[in-house]
Amino acid sequence: MWQLYQFPLCPFSRKVRLLLGEKGVGYEPVRESPWQRRDEFLDLNPTGQVPVMVDSERGVTLIDSSVICEFFEETVTKSPMLNGTAPDRAEIRRLVIWFDTYFYRDITAPLLNERMLKRLVYRQAPDGQALRGAMKAAVEYLDYIDYLLDHRTWLAGPMMSLADLAAAAQISVADYLGGIDWKSHEQAKRWYIGMKSRPSFRNLLTERMDGIAPPADYEKLDL
């Protein structure tokens, strides 16, 4: 049985969980708070980051969400998420990296820092300017999603792909932390409601992070 080291608001763990859900791979979630820098976890992954997956029977350890996603894409044929020709796959991977790197850097990471780490770890008040910066950046990223959906059914093309899972994972954490305003982003909103209604997503949305409540319509399908 696979174990997945993660915490509920880690967007990279969410991307992995969406992929495992779509592919029907069973796993046991193991709660890991990387800011505690537990020795046993550092032995598993010297960088100290989640997600990590371990299959102790087979002696396999998978480190980094992109390594995990490529592994299950290679080994589980159900619901392929890197579909199409080599250029199609390049476009999917480009968008995954874009959300994992830039959406995370500009939006998810500052929100996690201000609204989660400062509350749970540093016991500080959030910095209003950092929060406003993240929310302003979110508008630009939603504009880009609208633009992609002008030409495409899903973010990377005619089929749902890992790009949709990566984007939805980041957005869902930002949304939990009050960073997303859907106003004047009809296309992006409709796409996100489609993502939210998938069984792989429903489980994630019911989880809560200790002491941090999401907005009222976080789980709702009629935004």
Add this chain to the structure above:
Amino acid sequence: MWQLYQFPLCPFSRKVRLLLGEKGVGYEPVRESPWQRRDEFLDLNPTGQVPVMVDSERGVTLIDSSVICEFFEETVTKSPMLNGTAPDRAEIRRLVIWFDTYFYRDITAPLLNERMLKRLVYRQAPDGQALRGAMKAAVEYLDYIDYLLDHRTWLAGPMMSLADLAAAAQISVADYLGGIDWKSHEQAKRWYIGMKSRPSFRNLLTERMDGIAPPADYEKLDL
């Protein structure tokens, strides 16, 4: 014909060039200085980063070194660089990400900033403390390479892989900028000389960055 947008000291472009060299893929290098933020280049890649590859005849644009490497690994069977079982491939990808992220963050990026950007762009003197920090970090990374080579012929296992190319690419830029001291790293040094002697590497080593000279033994095979 593929075009590769890059500059001589970009470690991610070097990783791509080593892969293309090993696989025998022809390409035309196009000099791009991303700090100039050229409009035409930003149209090609809105993040403004190199490497980018373009095949204008087929209308294919590949953005990000990992997207480019996966693309050529999928489309060119010669000299596979993601060899072995799914867990073997996961270990190769883990190490590639590790060098691309952490070696770059701790060593290559500060060296590029202090010794290249400050000279060519900001016209400032390098910060000695930042340089010493990078050189100290390099010792730890060489220790880890020694450790890997205690158990393995190549960094990720019994065969040369993308992990070796990623590591050699980062190290070669750090070495160009005077950040590598091979003292008491015999195993890592022997591995690196092996990498340097490959035809795919020889071309790279003869290139120079305007106004910045590498150390005397940068190209040498008898360190």
